[in-house]
Amino acid sequence: MSNRKWIYASRIEGQASRQAHADFPPGTYEREMSKEGFFGPAAFLHHQYPPTAWTRFEGPLQPRAFDLAKLSPTDLTPWSSHSVLHNAATDIRMWTLSANMPALARNGDGDQLLFIHAGKGSLFCDFGHLEIEAGDYVYLPRGTMWRINPADPMSILMIEATNTHFTLPDKGLVGPHAIFDPALLDAPKMDEVFRAQQSDENHEWQVRVKKRKQVSTITYPFNPLDATGWHGELSPVRINIRHIRPLLSDRYHLPPSAHTTFLSDRFVVCTFAPRPFETDPGALKIPFFHSNDDYDEVLFYHAGDFFSRDNIDAGMMTFHPAGFTHGPHPKALNNMLQQTKRGTDEYAVMIDTRDPLDVGEGASSVENPDYVKSWAASVPETL
Numbered sequence: 450m451s452n453r454k455w456i457y458a459s460r461i462e463g464q465a466s467r468q469a470h471a472d473f474p475p476g477t478y479e480r481e482m483s484k485e486g487f488f489g490p491a492a493f494l495h496h497q498y499p500p501t502a503w504t505r506f507e508g509p510l511q512p513r514a515f516d517l518a519k520l521s522p523t524d525l526t527p528w529s530s531h532s533v534l535h536n537a538a539t540d541i542r543m544w545t546l547s548a549n550m551p552a553l554a555r556n557g558d559g560d561q562l563l564f565i566h567a568g569k570g571s572l573f574c575d576f577g578h579l580e581i582e583a584g585d586y587v588y589l590p591r592g593t594m595w596r597i598n599p600a601d602p603m604s605i606l607m608i609e610a611t612n613t614h615f616t617l618p619d620k621g622l623v624g625p626h627a628i629f630d631p632a633l634l635d636a637p638k639m640d641e642v643f644r645a646q647q648s649d650e651n652h653e654w655q656v657r658v659k660k661r662k663q664v665s666t667i668t669y670p671f672n673p674l675d676a677t678g679w680h681g682e683l684s685p686v687r688i689n690i691r692h693i694r695p696l697l698s699d700r701y702h703l704p705p706s707a708h709t710t711f712l713s714d715r716f717v718v719c720t721f722a723p724r725p726f727e728t729d730p731g732a733l734k735i736p737f738f739h740s741n742d743d744y745d746e747v748l749f750y751h752a753g754d755f756f757s758r759d760n761i762d763a764g765m766m767t768f769h770p771a772g773f774t775h776g777p778h779p780k781a782l783n784n785m786l787q788q789t790k791r792g793t794d795e796y797a798v799m800i801d802t803r804d805p806l807d808v809g810e811g812a813s814s815v816e817n818p819d820y821v822k823s824w825a826a827s828v829p830e831t832l
Contacts, residue, residue: 455490469493470702472731478782480774481739486801487704499782500738500774501824510773514820515812517543517749518604518764525550527607528659531811534747534768536804538715540609541747543811546570547603550596553673556589557660560610562711562718563587564798566751566764568603572596573646573674576684577637584690584751584796586710588615590683594656594673604764606749608800610713618709618717628710629693634686639678647675690751690796693722700729702737705799719799723753725792735785738776744801745771753795757781759823766812767820770805778823 461467464474473479473495480500483491506512520531522545530544540558546568569582574595581587581597589595591614597603620627637643656667696707711718726734736757746769755761757777769775777785808816 453489455484457490463495465495466493468701470733470737471700471729473733479733479737480776481737483739483741484743486741486744487706487739499776499779501776504825506821506825510770511821512770512773512775512824513768513808513812514761514817515766515768516762516764516815516817517606517766517812518762519815520545520811522547526552526657526664527554527605528657528664530605530607532809533766533812534806535809536715536802536806538611538613538713538804539800539802539806540607540611541800541806542607542609542809544605544607545603546597546599546605549598552655552657552666553594553596555594555656555658556591556609557658558591558609558662559612560591560615560713561589561593562608562610562615563589564606564608564749564751566604566606566749568599568601570597570599570601570603571642572637572685573598573643574637574685575674575676576679577639577676578643578646579635579637579685579687581687582689585687586690588686588711590614590685593685595685596674606798608718610716613714615711615713615718618712623696627694628696628708629688633688633692635688636684636686639676643674647672690720690722693720695720695722695724697724699725699727700732702727702733702735705736705801708799715804716800716802719801721793721795721797721799723792723794723796726788726790731786733785734788735777735781738774740774741769742772744803745769745806746775747800747802747806749798749800751796751798753793753797755795755797756784756793768806768808768812 466472477495478499480494523530527544530542534541565583565585567583572579572581574593654669654672658665705719708719709717710720749766752763759778759780
């Protein structure tokens with residue numbers, strides 16, 4: 450990316466701010482148009498009306514919303530979970546689990562990321578035992594055998610890095626300990642709980658392996674989680690969303706890319722966690738309108754008050770395809786330069802994909818068809 454010779458000329462025409470996301474000409478709304486998400490050259494256009502103040506929006510490009518909390522219960526294997534969104538680079542699913550998995554799972558298609566939306570339980574895998582709870586990200590390297598025994602009913606967002614890996618972002622100038630310290634990544638332990646589960650050898654054990662989107666079942670006459678030790682750099686890890694410390698700027702609204710938690714080849718996973726609002730009088734204090742023509746944008750709402758969205762509750766997901774301008778709902782626009790409280794209190798997971806996503810059968814069954822209308826004629830109070 451750094452070697453590209455962009456067609457690049459920076460200039461100002463008409464009435465415009467010289468600083469992105471701050472000090473707008475009175476009565477205007479800023480829209481960012483950029484290359485490569487928020488990493489390439491960009492233009493910042495100032496409009497007299499909100500760019501989402503449409504009266505009608507027809508066609509497949511319209512924004513969509515799904516209430517994943519309304520999905521029907523699934524069986525006890527992750528490979529039968531509800532398909533939400535997918536493309537060649539990722540498979541996003543929602544899985545509910547209310548009893549112990551009767552068989553182990555292994556993903557041969559790519560690394561697996563579990564986000565625990567609700568519930569808690571014990572995860573057993575080749576590497577040992579982890580207690581997991583709501584708000585946990587659990588990274589499972591490709592090929593890991595695992596199973597979960599829930600203590601409470603669990604709701605799990607599953608994100609697959611198809612035929613590739615998850616990595617950590619380069620944190621650049623702020624250093625490797627910003628956002629979260631790698632010391633917070635907990636690995637499984639071969640503790641007494643893990644050794645106790647090895648003694649359950651009185652029946653056959655199955656491993657259900659997913660490869661090329663097909664499931665094979667391997668049966669053993671013993672518990673295959675029988676490892677006695679391990680060493681190395683590769684293992685599952687866990688980090689809770691409450692341990693993520695977002696980057697802050699009092700004078701500039703940071704783009705979503707500043708909140709990147711995990712990287713894959715063709716998509717990123719970002720985390721929105723509570724943070725103070727910007728305090729500079731001229732700084733934008735809500736997400737900015739942007740024409741993201743390179744990435745599909747997915748947001749899963751975990752907990753809190755989702756200040757830039759209206760009528761969105763925990764367990765819902767929004768999907769904004771690349772190619773149209775989007776931004777905050779009309780309710781949030783009235784607070785774009787002055788907020789009524791000190792900071793946000795939302796937790797959300799964002800997935801931005803470089804390639805277009807297709808909507809799965811699960812998401813289609815719980816779609817809110819009126820979501821696109823929630824911006825209609827969104828002309829707020831005079832600034």
